[in-house]
Amino acid sequence: MTLFAEYGQILILLACLFGLFMAWGVGANDVANAMGTSVGAGALTIKQAILIAMVFEFAGAYLAGGEVTSTIRKGIIDSSVLADTPELLVYGMLSALLAAGTWLLIASIMGWPVSTTHSIIGAIVGFAAVGISPDAVNWGKVGTIVASWVVSPVMAGTVSYMLFRSVQKLILTQEDPFNRAKKFIPIYMFAVGFLIAMVTMVKGLKHVFKDAGIAMSFGECMLVAAGVGVIVSIVGGILLHRVQRDEQAERYNRFASVEKVFAVLMIFTACAMAFAHGSNDVANAVGPLAAVVSVVNSGAVGAKSIMPSWILLLGGVGIMLGLATYGFKVMGTIGKKITELTPSRGFAAELGAAATVVLASGIGLPISTTHTLVGAVLGVGLARGIAALNMRVIGTIFMSWLITLPAGAGLAIVFFFFFKWIFG
Amino acid sequence: MVFSKSIFNLFGKSPISPLQAHMTVVVACAEKLQDFLAATIANDWQLASDTFDAISKKEDKADEMKRKLRLQLPKSLFMPLDRGDLLDLLSLQDRIANRSKDIAGLMLGRKMSIPEPLHQKMTDLVSSSIDAGRQALKAINELDELLEVGFSGNEVDLVEKMIGELDLLEDKTDQLEQEIRHQLFELEQELPPIDMMFLYQVIDMIGELADLAEGVGGRLQLLLAR
Numbered sequence: 001m002t003l004f005a006e007y008g009q010i011l012i013l014l015a016c017l018f019g020l021f022m023a024w025g026v027g028a029n030d031v032a033n034a035m036g037t038s039v040g041a042g043a044l045t046i047k048q049a050i051l052i053a054m055v056f057e058f059a060g061a062y063l064a065g066g067e068v069t070s071t072i073r074k075g076i077i078d079s080s081v082l083a084d085t086p087e088l089l090v091y092g093m094l095s096a097l098l099a100a101g102t103w104l105l106i107a108s109i110m111g112w113p114v115s116t117t118h119s120i121i122g123a124i125v126g127f128a129a130v131g132i133s134p135d136a137v138n139w140g141k142v143g144t145i146v147a148s149w150v151v152s153p154v155m156a157g158t159v160s161y162m163l164f165r166s167v168q169k170l171i172l173t174q175e176d177p178f179n180r181a182k183k184f185i186p187i188y189m190f191a192v193g194f195l196i197a198m199v200t201m202v203k204g205l206k207h208v209f210k211d212a213g214i215a216m217s218f219g220e221c222m223l224v225a226a227g228v229g230v231i232v233s234i235v236g237g238i239l240l241h242r243v244q245r246d247e248q249a250e251r252y253n254r255f256a257s258v259e260k261v262f263a264v265l266m267i268f269t270a271c272a273m274a275f276a277h278g279s280n281d282v283a284n285a286v287g288p289l290a291a292v293v294s295v296v297n298s299g300a301v302g303a304k305s306i307m308p309s310w311i312l313l314l315g316g317v318g319i320m321l322g323l324a325t326y327g328f329k330v331m332g333t334i335g336k337k338i339t340e341l342t343p344s345r346g347f348a349a350e351l352g353a354a355a356t357v358v359l360a361s362g363i364g365l366p367i368s369t370t371h372t373l374v375g376a377v378l379g380v381g382l383a384r385g386i387a388a389l390n391m392r393v394i395g396t397i398f399m400s401w402l403i404t405l406p407a408g409a410g411l412a413i414v415f416f417f418f419f420k421w422i423f424g
Numbered sequence: 425m426v427f428s429k430s431i432f433n434l435f436g437k438s439p440i441s442p443l444q445a446h447m448t449v450v451v452a453c454a455e456k457l458q459d460f461l462a463a464t465i466a467n468d469w470q471l472a473s474d475t476f477d478a479i480s481k482k483e484d485k486a487d488e489m490k491r492k493l494r495l496q497l498p499k500s501l502f503m504p505l506d507r508g509d510l511l512d513l514l515s516l517q518d519r520i521a522n523r524s525k526d527i528a529g530l531m532l533g534r535k536m537s538i539p540e541p542l543h544q545k546m547t548d549l550v551s552s553s554i555d556a557g558r559q560a561l562k563a564i565n566e567l568d569e570l571l572e573v574g575f576s577g578n579e580v581d582l583v584e585k586m587i588g589e590l591d592l593l594e595d596k597t598d599q600l601e602q603e604i605r606h607q608l609f610e611l612e613q614e615l616p617p618i619d620m621m622f623l624y625q626v627i628d629m630i631g632e633l634a635d636l637a638e639g640v641g642g643r644l645q646l647l648l649a650r
């Protein structure tokens with residue numbers, strides 16, 4: 001392809017720039033939603049939350065983000081239709097990144113809670129269906145993805161509901177909740193460690209294991225994951241041991257000390273949440289970028305190529321930039337907004353959402369972390385755990401959900417014809 | 425740039441601590457009746473008038489808090505407690521303050537003097553009614569702990585027990601009320617009839633304070649039984 005020989009460098013550079021822009025948007029806004037629960041419940045300071053986010057977002061993207069990246073990179077578009085015109089895919093992915101990034105920026109300025117995932121999927125489907133042809137879209141896969149957007153909040157809500165009910169039954173309604181909490185919370189910590197290790201090994205590290213010639217059966221994975229879980233709960237146990245009863249605060253609220261114990265648990269669920277978010281949402285920026293790089297370098301669509309690790313690194317850096325430049329401000333406002341959330345609730349919501357997102361990442365489904373978390377919070381609310389939930393906000397979220405798809409698609413179509421005109 | 429995008433607008437303001445604060449003011453308002461009664465018995469109408477002003481101030485404050493809390497409870501709120509029951513509870517609480525003001529206002533307006541033989545019993549009646557109010561406040565103050573456990577388990581039993589005690593206090597107030605009426609019936613022939621009419625009314629209203637407190641407990645029970 002002469003086009004790629006001539007403009008290959010520029011195209012890749014543009015893709016990197018747009019990918020970075022999109023990742024910045026994810027870091028500036030989305031991460032704050034994912035981590036806000038911990039900050040709001042007072043379990044973490046903003047600085048600690050950002051530190052955890054940086055480490056675990058990156059780990060999530062790198063260790064478990066492969067499946068979702070691959071879905072976005074080549075699952076939505078039917079590459080056989082594009083075999084003769086690989087440049088269209090490059091223009092399309094560039095415009096999708098730019099469109100989703102722009103839409104995120106607009107929504108952020110307007111204060112709409114949109115989903116990064118929905119914007120990028122809308123943009124990709126938009127340019128493919130209108131710019132190329134409706135046959136270019138793998139509609140079956142798109143249907144599955146959209147269905148997962150409905151299922152994921154429901155599932156997170158169910159898990160959170162059950163988690164909080166178990167906390168009620170096992171700890172809060174018991175005789176000595178403080179010591180019961182110290183006894184039972186390591187079990188939840190084990191679950192956090194087990195879940196993340198399991199998804200990482202079964203899905204994320206599949207390729208790494210294959211390259212290294214390691215073959216692990218499902219049972220062996222489970223054993224190792226259980227080991228990780230035990231280590232996590234031991235570390236957690238040591239931290240729990242240090243928590244002292246606060247008699248003074250107990251006079252004001254009998255559960256003050258118990259909540260202090262749950263705050264320790266929330267450090268772990270915050271890590272899980274950041275990991276889950278990284279595994280699912282970094283792909284939004286990195287997937288299209290990977291598609292562009294692979295097509296430009298090989299000159300063909302759908303060539304089997306391993307994704308260079310610098311791409312994931314770029315996504316990680318973009319997110320960190322977003323966090324460092326804007327994310328901390330958003331987190332600050334959130335922290336003040338949710339004073340009604342206690343650690344025992346926040347943990348149930350966070351863990352329910354993180355588990356759902358990590359599982360979806362394992363199957364390669366790009367879901368919205370934000371919406372999943374909303375479902376999880378409602379789940380805790382249904383368990384009579386939260387004093388007041390403003391249901392009008394659910395309406396706003398639902399509306400922005402509906403608007404984001406055509407908006408992302410429309411912008412992507414405009415940018416697509418623009419790039420086609422410039423380079424074509 | 426605004427960057428206010430956040431799903432955390434989802435969290436509304438909890439109605440629980442404002443409800444508790446309201447009840448605290450209401451009970452403080454009713455408690456002033458004790459000083460008021462003492463002043464009328466001592467025939468110190470200046471002090472009685474000052475105490476009435478203090479009661480009136482508390483009642484205004486409770487009204488203001490009630491209004492604020494109502495505005496804070498739109499229909500779109502999803503709560504672990506029924507909104508209707510919560511609003512009923514709030515207006516019952518508020519009526520305790522209103523009634524306290526009515527009692528003091530009527531007694532002050534007519535410069536009502538209570539017949540000497542009834543002094544002790546009337547004082548007992550007022551403090552018994554106030555005790556019922558205090559007990560209701562104690563139960564209302566458990567609401568945040570109830571929320572913490574998700575309205576289940578031991579905590580519910582504890583509150584049920586408090587409500588049971590509240591019912592006993594109301595019974596005791598009823599009994600006192602009967603005794604006073606009976607005693608007054610024996611005395612009334614020798615006293616001005618119109619004064620007696622109003623005295624019966626005041627006795628009724630003081631007893632009503634305990635009824636209202638019991639009503640608060642009843643509403644609380646309804647809130648739990650969901």
